[in-house]
Amino acid sequence: MSESKSMNMIGALNQALDLYLERETNAVILGEDVGHFGGVFRVTAGLQEKYGVERVMDAPLAEAGIAGMAVGMALGGLEPIIEIQFADFIFPAIDQIVNELAKYRYRSGAQYAPKVVVRTPYGGGIRGGHYHSQSPEAHFVHTPGLRVVFPSNPYMAKGLLLAALECPDPVIFFEPKRIYRASQGDVPLEYYTVPLDRAWTMRHGEDATLVAWGAMVPICLEAAALAEGEGYDIEVIDLASLAPYDSATVERSVTRTGRLLVVHEAPQTCGFGAELVAGVQDVVFPYLEAPLRRLGGFDTPFPYTLESHYMPSADRILFELRELIDY
Template structure:
């Protein structure tokens, strides 16, 4: 079984999907001969040509608008938004058009497209290349939101997303694009959307995370173990649909919950998770639910490591909830 990083896993998934289905089309800024700013589409132009690997203008509204037309006429576009921060010029198309086609047509029409977008901080990108906008889209009925943390999931979840009949926002954690490595099966396989995974079993507290923050949560759990704390780590993988059953089962077992995300705290997806846990696990809770998040400021350039909820901040939250 080959070892891959996330970029290689994404590239492999796109290649497999395009070989198996001639309707799959990749498009975006510099995705063609250049292979994408992070090289996620490297080599696809040479194999599939300019009709299926399409370089677009620097116009995200146009990219998504074009992808909508393609999807409605039977193609399966996979547009890349170069950085997730750049998705906002296409916000109207996504929340007012893409998300509502199935509903407004009474189920007659679907809009099957996958928008890939590198998200998050950790690369010294400053406040225009480091945002985590997942909560905007989880809030929009009709959109699915997927955030892998590792190469195995990146490939399997992307293949599932491409074959899903509904539109999917596929946020990729660019901070660990090359740092996260793991065994990835050759050939085609699919990981189901809407299924979380317990990556570390524990009894005293549940740490909930996704994407790049899963790595911080896992590190914090390992450091906590050296201090005698036994933590469970839950990688959500999919934010919409959300695996509520896995969340409830884990927190009901441990009695404590820590939710980690790098987006700002106020109205981040952690707030929704906290409400769900309180509603469904109230009688099992032994301590208040803790959120470890980014701050309610623009993403800073010089204080990037202070802004991100790294393992030391998570470890402190573990100490507080277990000793409550």
């Protein structure tokens, strides 16, 4: 039996990177402050010391250059893992990610398939204001040619990151920075992967289905625990992969419960919740007991002082659930 250890998400991600760099000598890390300093969140701590400055590189401060250079490195036979220090800073790199990385396999008739993993901390709840809080996943889900993945706890973080690193497709790997340290759990020390493009039922229930990803998963579990106190039996699904996404698991659940609430931090309009409810309603329509509903962030720039009103909370989720169940 393999040994495991209690650790936080940063430790789990660091282990995944360490194991992969050790196994795959063509794997390299490129990003701002990821080398000597080990990253502003310490996810790459110790890796430059272990693998050298040629494989764990501090990049000039230019996200477009980091992403563009990574595409070229991949064309040249390396497996770059890049860090965009905050997801809010991914926008300068968007042309390289959307027009180059995402389209390269398709436009070259699969002659080339540059494989780059883009790691980036995302999300609110850390008093980071407009530019250290955003959840820009919908932009990338709306770009054919990318995988979009979200871990929600340390076990998933290590297994999903190793799966992303092994995957031949480009992956945008959104790390929930609010629970980087707060989320603690047992993680096997050995190399393991958690399959991409499948959803995970974190809690079984019969009255309604909650779907979330990343940092909203523990909030939804908290809401389900509160709902249990009121006599409601809530199912919670961690979607984990948003592109492609496992709508089949959600459809099976909603076919049983007849109710769906999707919870995310990104602004609600055109957020991924819109896609999810539209995507599954084709199948679950005859089984519905209430309208399919989303609870997202407001259609405002991410606020600073009033952040706690913006972020979906367990109590607000419960408020929405009551209405759906009593519909």
